Amino acid sequence: MKIGYMYKMHAYPPKGGNHVHALELVQGFLKAGHQVCVLDDPTMPGVSNFSGSSEDGLRAFIDNIDVLYIRIDARYLGESPEVGACMELAGGRPIVWEINAPANETLAFSWLGGRRLDVPESWLKRLKRWFHAFQKMPGIKKEESLRRTLAKRVDSAICVSTALKGYASETLGISDTLVLPNGGPLISEEEIELRRKKRASDRFTVFYSGSAIYPWQGLDYFAAAIRLAEERAPDIRFLLAVNQYSDSLPSGSHVEVVQGLNREQILDAICSADACVALHPEYFWSPYRFHGSPMKLFEYMACGTAVVTSDRGQMAELIEHGSNGLLCSDSPENILDQLIRLRDDPELARRLGSAGWQMIQQSRSWSDNVTATLDIFTRLLEAKER
Incomplete structure (x- = not known):
């Protein structure tokens, strides 16, 4: 053919x-x-x-x-x-x-771009968002x-x-x-173990891969949870792999931001992490609310690492809470609660990671x-x- x-x-x-x-x-x-x-x-x-x-x-x-x-x-x-x-x-x-x-x-940039959960948005900025979206409607x-x-x-x-x-x-x-x-890629258990040997820290590590500027990546939700962890769970290490830096990225002794990793390095980091996050906001302006298929979710599962992901759309269809991953709301408190649960229960993290890996191996x-x-x-x- x-x-x-x-x-x-x-x-x-x-x-x-x-x-x-x-x-x-x-x-x-x-x-x-x-x-x-x-x-x-x-x-x-x-x-x-x-x-x-x-x-x-x-x-x-x-x-x-x-x-x-x-x-x-x-x-x-x-x-x-x-x-x-x-x-x-x-x-x-x-x-x-x-x-x-x-x-x-395309309206994701209008309604979500530049948003920060820790900074109240002025009426002027809201008006600018509305006007930006309104200008796009004829083209859509x-x-x-x-x-x-x-x-x-x-x-x-x-x-x-x-x-x-x-x-x-x-x-x-x-x-x-x-x-x-x-x-997701088909990665054997033997390959996962080899990649895990490259782990650089003994601290409980949470990994995020995505963009620091694209608003549908949910980084604002994750950043708010990371800031909350500085008080509630300072022992958790957060590793963020992004394609570009942004002033909205979280910082601190518990945060490491790396830029421009290639795909092999990304897979190494996923395999070496204790948990991975895939957070995606609701598209409230759309009749579909959320229509995406987050590739990072599949790559996380392919590496046998436990996932925490948003309780909506395809994520909620694929993930059964507590069986092959953990679902969370948009609140920083709930996101962090799921990560703390994995930190405090290594056997649960192992079981969820294994179940996700099996899903990729069998059908995804x-x-x-x-x-x-x-x-x-x-x-x-x-x-x-x-």
Whole structure:
């Protein structure tokens, strides 16, 4: 099978969750013996890369594929005319959308950006947030209209959450949909033990991986819990791996912030931690409330480390409190309570980490995602041949 994958980024080496997603799928397709064509990504190993800047390049891309697979996220399709052009050139080839976000995810910057739980927000700043969001609404409406128009040509949608399945079927009108959350790497127990030997501290360590500037990463919640821990649990060590520094990052003798770790270093840190956190705020402006599939959650579990995560959306669907992880509210007190529980009960932390690891091994790995995605491609191709 020859797969055309459009994702509009340089995905290797991976710098974020979207890069990891594209990389894992592409390498999985290649490992399964298929050919992969991409547009404008000379970094991706093993693929045929085509230019998206000319009609000849787009036509050559389409002529070399059997199925067209397109990543849909918060970036506007209206700013990527090559998507519509390739869909038109595709002819009778199956078209599958990988849906990661509705257009209104862009409002996260309006409502959540720069927020700090320890600093009361003035009425002026609230007004600025409202005005910033109001300015974005016409663009969101236009983008969703374009998506609905293009979706008429889509044969199937792979949605990373149940919320996005609702978005695909109810808003975009795509009837053939599948929920396929993000995955985690398959890491053996032996490899985990080897990585744990690199541990640098004997203190109970809580690890966070993510952005210090993207508001959907929930760092403001975590930072408030860290400040609270300075009084209630000063023995807990917090290790934060971020891509960039911010003045909102917590500080203190119990906090260490590291920047720019590569993926192997991130996995080392996860394996060496006693607990990991994945906190995500509610999108109160959205009918879906929370639509994401936090990749860090899957990577934490893949490393056999106990997770504390927000009690909403996909996190609440995957995590059974006390069985394969701990769920928390948004309050700093409750977040810290869950971490203290793990600190005080090492056997519970071990059991939760093991249960999370088993989940990835049995059904939530990137290998499982690749198989499910290829099954859709095969089904659609066979239906076209009938």
